Structures are given as C-alpha cells and as structure tokens.
Amino acid sequence: MLPIVGYTNKLTVEPGETIDVMVSSFGANRYRADFRQIIQGDTNPDGPGYKDRLIDLDLGSDRTAVAKPFRPGSCVIVPGLEALPRIRDFTLAAVVKPTLLDGRNRCVVSLPGFAEIGIDEHDRLTGLAGDHALVTSTRLSVDHWHIVSLSYCAATQNLSLSVVKDLDASSEPPLPETVTVKADLPPGELTQCVIAATRDSDGELAGFLDGKIDRPAFFDTALDPNNLRNLLADFAQLRRQRSLLGAWDFSCKMTTQTICDVSPYQLHGQIHNAPTRAMTGWLWKGQELDWKLRPDLYSAIHFHSTDMYDAGWEVDFSLTIPDDLKSGVYSVRLVPDGDEDAAYYCVFAVRPPRNRASGNTVAFLFPTCSYMAYANHRLGMDVPGTEIGMGRAVELDRHHMFLQDNPGIGFSVYETHDDETGVFHSSRLRPIVDLQPKVKSFLGGYGSNIWQFNADTHILGWLDAIDQDYDVITDEDMHADGLRLLQRYNVILTGTHPEYYTGNMVEAMQGFTDRGGRLMYLGGNGFYWVVSFNEDMPGIMECRRSEAGIRPWEPGHGQFYHGFTGEYGGLWRRNGHPPNHLCGVGMTSQGFDISEPYVVSPEAANPRVGFIFDGVEGQKIGDFGLAGGGAAGLEVDRADPTQGTPDHALVLASSTRHTDIYLMTPEDLLDPTPDWSGTQADIIRADLTFFETIGGGAVFSTGSIAWAGSMAWNGYDNEISKMTENVLRRFDDKTPFEYP
Amino acid sequence: MARYQITETDIPFAREFLAQPIGYHSPGLQRVLNRMRGADWEFKYILVVEERYAKWRLGRLAKKRGAKVEMVENVIYTDLLEAERDIFKRRWKDLTGQDVETLLSQTS
Numbered sequence: 001m002l003p004i005v006g007y008t009n010k011l012t013v014e015p016g017e018t019i020d021v022m023v024s025s026f027g028a029n030r031y032r033a034d035f036r037q038i039i040q041g042d043t044n045p046d047g048p049g050y051k052d053r054l055i056d057l058d059l060g061s062d063r064t065a066v067a068k069p070f071r072p073g074s075c076v077i078v079p080g081l082e083a084l085p086r087i088r089d090f091t092l093a094a095v096v097k098p099t100l101l102d103g104r105n106r107c108v109v110s111l112p113g114f115a116e117i118g119i120d121e122h123d124r125l126t127g128l129a130g131d132h133a134l135v136t137s138t139r140l141s142v143d144h145w146h147i148v149s150l151s152y153c154a155a156t157q158n159l160s161l162s163v164v165k166d167l168d169a170s171s172e173p174p175l176p177e178t179v180t181v182k183a184d185l186p187p188g189e190l191t192q193c194v195i196a197a198t199r200d201s202d203g204e205l206a207g208f209l210d211g212k213i214d215r216p217a218f219f220d221t222a223l224d225p226n227n228l229r230n231l232l233a234d235f236a237q238l239r240r241q242r243s244l245l246g247a248w249d250f251s252c253k254m255t256t257q258t259i260c261d262v263s264p265y266q267l268h269g270q271i272h273n274a275p276t277r278a279m280t281g282w283l284w285k286g287q288e289l290d291w292k293l294r295p296d297l298y299s300a301i302h303f304h305s306t307d308m309y310d311a312g313w314e315v316d317f318s319l320t321i322p323d324d325l326k327s328g329v330y331s332v333r334l335v336p337d338g339d340e341d342a343a344y345y346c347v348f349a350v351r352p353p354r355n356r357a358s359g360n361t362v363a364f365l366f367p368t369c370s371y372m373a374y375a376n377h378r379l380g381m382d383v384p385g386t387e388i389g390m391g392r393a394v395e396l397d398r399h400h401m402f403l404q405d406n407p408g409i410g411f412s413v414y415e416t417h418d419d420e421t422g423v424f425h426s427s428r429l430r431p432i433v434d435l436q437p438k439v440k441s442f443l444g445g446y447g448s449n450i451w452q453f454n455a456d457t458h459i460l461g462w463l464d465a466i467d468q469d470y471d472v473i474t475d476e477d478m479h480a481d482g483l484r485l486l487q488r489y490n491v492i493l494t495g496t497h498p499e500y501y502t503g504n505m506v507e508a509m510q511g512f513t514d515r516g517g518r519l520m521y522l523g524g525n526g527f528y529w530v531v532s533f534n535e536d537m538p539g540i541m542e543c544r545r546s547e548a549g550i551r552p553w554e555p556g557h558g559q560f561y562h563g564f565t566g567e568y569g570g571l572w573r574r575n576g577h578p579p580n581h582l583c584g585v586g587m588t589s590q591g592f593d594i595s596e597p598y599v600v601s602p603e604a605a606n607p608r609v610g611f612i613f614d615g616v617e618g619q620k621i622g623d624f625g626l627a628g629g630g631a632a633g634l635e636v637d638r639a640d641p642t643q644g645t646p647d648h649a650l651v652l653a654s655s656t657r658h659t660d661i662y663l664m665t666p667e668d669l670l671d672p673t674p675d676w677s678g679t680q681a682d683i684i685r686a687d688l689t690f691f692e693t694i695g696g697g698a699v700f701s702t703g704s705i706a707w708a709g710s711m712a713w714n715g716y717d718n719e720i721s722k723m724t725e726n727v728l729r730r731f732d733d734k735t736p737f738e739y740p
Numbered sequence: 741m742a743r744y745q746i747t748e749t750d751i752p753f754a755r756e757f758l759a760q761p762i763g764y765h766s767p768g769l770q771r772v773l774n775r776m777r778g779a780d781w782e783f784k785y786i787l788v789v790e791e792r793y794a795k796w797r798l799g800r801l802a803k804k805r806g807a808k809v810e811m812v813e814n815v816i817y818t819d820l821l822e823a824e825r826d827i828f829k830r831r832w833k834d835l836t837g838q839d840v841e842t843l844l845s846q847t848s
Binding site: 043044045046378380381382384385387388391392393394395396397398401404405407418438440446593594659660661679 | 761762763764765767770773774777778779781784785786787788789792793796799801805806807808809820823824827
C-alpha cells in the first residue's frame with residue numbers, strides 16, 4: 001500500500017520555472033520531501049542496481065500529511081440561474097440514455113434545492129420538487145433514449161413527471177407515462193443547474209449519472225409531454241419559444257469545456273471532470289459518421305461516475321527549478337513518517353530552457369503521452385486474458401493494491417468505465433502511481449517485469465553508465481515546440497514503448513529525420529495510436545480506438561472522430577502515417593512471457609552498417625536480458641515495404657521464433673486461421689532495422705520493447721549495449737549519412 | 741462457460757507444466773493454461789509482492805473492480821516458478837475437483 005501519494009501540476013518544467021506539488025495522506029501522519037534525479041529504477045538484483053542522485057535543494061522541513069479524497073464523476077454545471085425571473089410554473093426536461101443501471105440513485109438534471117429528475121434504485125424515473133417525490137412505473141432501459149420531464153402548473157397545482165421511451169422499432173411515437181400529484185410549491189429560488197449530477201446536503205456534487213444526455217432544457221410553463229418531443233427535436237424552433245429559460249446544445253463549442261445555452265438568457269455552463277463530448281445523440285441514426293459534418297447529430301455528452309480530469313487537491317508546496325540544473329528526469333520524493341521504503345516519487349522532466357539550447361546534442365524523448373495512456377492502468381487486474389498474454393500469474397505490487405482500493409483515482413485508456421464503455425481520456429492532473437521508479441508491472445516479461453517509465457530507466461541508466469550527456473524533452477514539449485526543439489539535437493532516443501503520438505509529434509519527428517536528424521527508436525510498438533490534446537483543457541489526452549489495432553474496447557458506432565480535435569481516431573497506420581515511414585518498422589505482435597535473441601541477417605554485412613557491429617561477434621545477439629531473457633520481445637515490430645518501410649532499409653537481424661503466446665495483430669490478421677502464432681508465423685518477429693534519410697540523417701530501430709532490458713544486462717557490459725553505443729556515437733557525429 | 745474442460749487426459753500437460761512453468765509449451769498445455777487463465781473466472785489467484793524479486797504472498801482477486809484482495813493464509817513463495825506450480829495445482833483442483841499430485845503419482 002501507499003501511505004502517501006502526490007502529483008505535480010506539470011510533467012515538464014524548465015530551469016527557473018516553478019512547479020506545484022499536491023500531496024495526500026493515505027495513512028501517513030507526516031512527511032518530508034527531497035529532490036532527486038532518477039538514474040535507474042529497476043530493483044531487480046540481476047540488474048544494474050537502483051540509482052538516483054540527491055539534488056541539494058531545500059524543500060522545507062517535515063510537513064503534516066493531510067488526507068485528500070478522490071472525487072470522480074463528470075457533469076455540467078450552469079451557474080447564474082438566480083438571474084432568471086422568479087419561477088412558479090416550470091418544465092424541466094432532457095433526453096437521456098442511461099448506460100449503467102445498477103441499483104444506485106442517479107440524477108439526470110437538477111436545479112439544486114428546487115427540482116430534479118433522477119433514476120431510482122429500481123431503474124424508475126423520479127422527480128423531486130419541494131417536499132414532493134414522484135416515481136414512474138416505467139423502468140428506464142440502457143437500450144433506449146427516453147424523453148423525460150418534470151413540470152408544475154400553479155393554477156392547477158399539478159406536479160407531473162413524465163417519461164417516454166423512444167423506441168426505434170415503432171413508427172408511431174409511444175405515449176408518455178405521466179404521474180401527477182397535487183402540490184403547492186413556492187416560487188423558485190434558483191442558483192444553478194447541474195446536468196448528470198446534483199448537490200448533496202453539504203453542497204458536494206453527488207448522484208453522478210452513467211449515461212448520455214442530449215438537449216436538457218428548462219421552461220417557465222408546464223408543457224404537455226406530448227409536445228416536448230417535437231420541441232426538443234428542433235433547436236432552431238426551440239430558441240424562439242417564449243417560455244424558454246435555458247436549453248443547452250452540447251454540439252456547440254464541442255472542443256472546449258464550455259456548454260452553450262441557446263436561449264436568449266445565455267446561461268452558459270462548464271463541464272466538470274471531462275465527460276465525453278462529440279457523442280452520437282438522440283437523433284443520430286447513422287446519417288453521418290463525422291461529428292464535424294453534422295454536429296447537430298452529436299449533441300449528446302456521455303457522462304460517467306468514474307470520469308476524472310483534475311483531482312483538484314490543494315497545493316502543499318512549490319519548488320523553483322534552479323537555473324543551472326541540468327536537464328534530466330527528476331522526482332520530488334515524499335518520505336512518509338521517516339519510512340524511506342514507503343517513499344512516493346512524483347516524477348517529471350526538467351527540460352532544457354525554452355529560449356536557448358543547452359549545448360547537448362543528444363536528447364532522450366520522455367514519452368509522456370504513453371505514460372498518460374497507461375496511467376494507473378489495471379490491465380492485470382480488470383482485464384480478463386492479461387494473464388494469458390503474460391504467460392504467468394499476475395503480480396500485484398503495492399501501487400496495484402492502492403489502485404484496487406482507490407478506483408476513484410481514475411483510469412487509463414486501457415480500461416472501461418463501469419458501464420463497459422471505453423475510457424477515452426487520461427489525465428496527468430492526478431497521481432499516476434505507476435509513473436515511479438522501483439515499481440513492478442504486468443507486461444514487462446519474466447525477469448524484471450517492469451513497464452513504461454521504469455523500463456525506460458534502463459536507458460537513462462545506460463546513458464549515465466556510458467557518461468553521455470543528454471537533455472530530456474517530453475512528448476508535450478515536442479507537441480508544442482515541434483521541430484524548433486528537435487533541431488537542437490543530433491540524436492533523439494526514444495523510450496522502450498512510445499506508443500501514443502499526436503499529429504504534431506508525428507510531423508515533428510518526421511521533419512527531424514527528413515532534415516538530417518538521427519532517430520534511435522529503442523522500443524517496440526511505437527507511433528501506433530492517434531492521441532490528441534485539448535487546447536482548452538491542459539493535461540488531458542484523448543484516444544479513440546477505431547477499427548483496428550490491439551484494443552481493449554471500441555468507441556462505439558459513429559464515434560470514431562476525436563472530440564478534442566476532430567481527428568479520426570485509431571491507428572496512425574490507417575491515417576496516412578504508418579510507423580514504418582518514421583522508423584522503418586511497425587507493430588506486428590506481442591507476448592509478455594519470454595523474449596528471444598536476434599539472428600544476424602546477411603544484410604548486416606553491408607558496409608553501410610559496419611559501424612554498428614564494431615566489436616560485436618557472432619550470429620546470435622541479445623540472448624540475455626532483464627525483460628524476458630532476450631533482446632527481442634514483449635511487443636515486436638517488423639519491417640514491411642507494404643506498410644512504408646523504405647526500400648533501402650536494411651534489416652540487420654531478426655528474431656526467428658517466439659512462444660505461441662505471441663499472436664498476430666488484428667490489423668494484419670485478415671483471415672484468422674490458427675497458424676498465426678509465434679512458433680509458426682514468420683511475420684511474428686522483431687526486425688533490427690537501419691536506414692539513411694535523404695537529408696543526411698539516419699534511423700536505427702530495434703523494434704522490440706525488450707531491447708533496453710538487454711542493454712542493462714551485466715551492468716550494461718554486453719553486446720547489445722555495445723551496439724547501441726556504436727550507433728549513438730556515429731549518430732552524434734554530424735557527418736552526413738550518404739543516401740544510398 | 742469455457743468450452744474446453746480439463747480432464748484426466750490432460751495429465752501429460754500437467755507434467756509438462758510442472759517441469760517448465762514459463763516459456764515454450766505444447767499446444768495441449770497451452771490450451772489447458774488458456775482455460776485456467778482465460779476470461780471464465782470469478783476470482784483469480786494473484787501474487788502480492790511482499791519483497792520485490794524475493795517474496796510473494798498468494799491472494800485471490802475477485803472479478804469485480806475494487807473488490808478487496810483476499811489473502812490466502814500462510815502461503816508465501818520465495819521463488820516465482822514454485823509459485824506458478826502451486827497456482828497450477830490449485831486451479832486443477834478448483835476446476836476438476838481432483839488432486840493433480842495424486843493423478844501424477846497414479847500415472848507415473
């Protein structure tokens with residue numbers, strides 16, 4: 001378990017900049033903080049040994065550890081309703097499609113303290129106003145949209161709750177069920193409208209809905225539920241209704257946090273905790289698949305009680321990065337109650353200054369997009385079949401036990417919400433408990449079994465071991481600064497698994513190699529999924545896994561375009577940027593049990609690549625390692641001209657066999673015959689690949705996540721380490737490579 | 741319900757697994773393991789890391805997200821391969837009602 005956890009407001013910071021640290025106790029009474037450079041995070045006794053470096057920076061004395069909760073759940077909050085005329089008669093309405101009915105009370109739309117429409121523990125619609133509670137006999141269904149309303153007429157004293165299922169199978173609109181009671185309600189004292197949640201007696205958000213809501217609206221008259229259907233279906237007509245007090249069109253300002261009121265009152269709201277926008281609405285029947293072309297059909301928001309954007313914890317302390325601190329991967333270490341073994345590491349990158357180059361010619365690309373994609377992932381816990389892919393039992397490290405106890409921390413894009421729809425968003429504005437040194441994982445192979453950040457420290461440790469100066473730049477830096485940043489360097493090294501890329505990142509990296517830059521892709525399954533950032537919401541990332549790829553869920557029909565940018569989600573391979581263009585290889589298979597050596601190919605004898613093999617003997621390389629016992633494994637890439645591998649690329653070595661846990665990727669498995677497995681299919685292999693670029697640059701790709709685990713074998717003294725160093729030294733020499 | 745059911749005819753694969761728990765497996769053993777490790781489970785045995793790379797405790801993880809991990813009392817491993825063998829035997833018993841060690845001794 002983790003007695004203390006924390007996060008920072010940024011994952012990349014430059015010297016002289018200030019970074020905030022947010023901390024919560026999960027059992028700790030007090031803590032102290034120090035500042036460390038992370039060198040090598042693997043604690044495997046067969047590895048090179050854990051290593052960090054204490055930086056002399058005063059982070060203050062002992063502090064009290066204060067418990068702060070996770071508050072997941074998304075909704076819309078519309079403030080300013082006190083500006084409306086005092087309300088007697090009213091109708092509160094919405095179109096709703098719940099996606100999880102599990103016996104919990106949920107709210108559809110609420111005017112806190114005045115009226116609300118909800119769903120009770122028996123899946124029935126409920127209405128509350130004053131002291132009156134109404135309930136329908138109709139049970140809501142996850143299979144249908146429902147037009148719901150609560151209305152009051154002071155003259156008749158009728159308070160009515162109405163529901164009608166919108167049955168696609170019926171050509172005639174079914175009749176609503178309406179329940180009515182007599183009530184004498186006082187005029188409304190309104191402050192705000194909350195959509196998909198309500199306020200509890202303490203004023204906290206509560207009753208979060210799992211489901212879609214479309215076009216909630218509020219009127220100053222009691223409307224006949226038979227008329228509501230036509231009214232709500234036509235926003236253009238609705239906005240001229242003189243009784244209209246507010247109607248929220250979720251298809252407006254789709255890429256922002258803003259929710260637009262189409263009524264003349266302009267009661268605009270804000271989303272809370274990043275629910276999913278650009279989702280098919282009530283009127284979507286397959287007319288269009290791209291929300292940008294028919295946003296009116298994408299007027300729904302999908303809310304989840306498990307959504308999490310910003311944990312929102314108060315800042316415990318801030319630190320200013322010293323002006324002379326060299327770029328690297330650093331951590332604010334939180335030591336609870338003097339127990340160093342229980343320390344929590346808030347990891348981030350100190351990037352080089354924005355306005356001037358550091359002088360370093362080598363940069364490690366800290367893959368923050370991929371770290372965010374996997375942030376707090378629960379693959380070994382929630383996902384059936386992970387154990388088959390691992391080929392062994394799941395290990396739960398203490399951060400996994402913390403995740404199990406605290407699902408409110410929010411998910412990675414590998415999980416589904418409780419309604420089994422995919423998690424499209426991951427945020428760094430919350431603790432990411434697997435972005436730490438020392439942690440074990442699920443997918444790292446027999447041996448060290450480490451993944452993503454901690455596996456990448458094998459590369460950081462190697463750079464330290466060979467005395468190579470380097471800068472650390474992040475995906476976010478590359479996304480924002482593009483080639484302006486990359487062009488400072490002769491060589492960019494990737495991490496072990498740079499899987500998630502934005503369009504800006506792909507363009508920047510391609511521009512870098514096209515113009516003479518040298519790329520060392522030291523991983524597998526890189527440049528695979530499309531992700532996007534949101535200019536209105538720093539720190540959150542979207543991923544919609546359309547059509548193909550090894551994916552734990554699909555986004556749902558008609559929902560393949562990202563809400564943040566309008567980009568078509570899915571594989572870069574299907575979006576005109578196959579990874580083979582960038583690095584010569586592309587994802588071909590995965591398995592997480594054991595890894596294999598590479599067998600040297602005849603192409604390795606080409607004089608163009610003689611420098612790589614300087615001092616390396618034998619036809620089999622990398623028959624050792626901390627990640628599954630070989631240099632080729634976990635996730636492996638193949639060279640493939642049909643996917644864009646340059647014709648002049650040389651495949652220097654390949655793995656020649658894998659276990660039958662390694663299977664074909666779905667995008668390549670057009671006809672699923674039973675011979676597409678590691679002992680049978682030649683296509684399942686890692687190809688060690690090299691090619692020159694027309695601008696005098698070059699690319700070296702390992703096509704294997706396990707490569708770095710072999711670099712770290714025997715204290716970095718081995719042929720894989722030697723080859724990698726050979727490449728680095730030549731790549732760092734500005735002498736242009738000759739295009740063959 | 742998983743289609744494949746483990747029976748006494750799979751005993752050779754148990755022998756194969758206990759000799760080499762991790763790595764290359766015959767198709768028959770892989771099928772047995774797929775049944776044990778696949779989606780058809782209400783709980784799965786997991787290894788709770790007590791000391792990294794040195795000591796593990798056996799636990800049972802329920803399918804429901806956020807469920808409390810149930811620790812199996814007094815089961816501690818200091819070797820991952822031994823843990824794999826023990827979990828295999830437990831699952832065999834859970835799925836067939838039979839003790840794999842007894843079956844192995846009868847067929848050796």
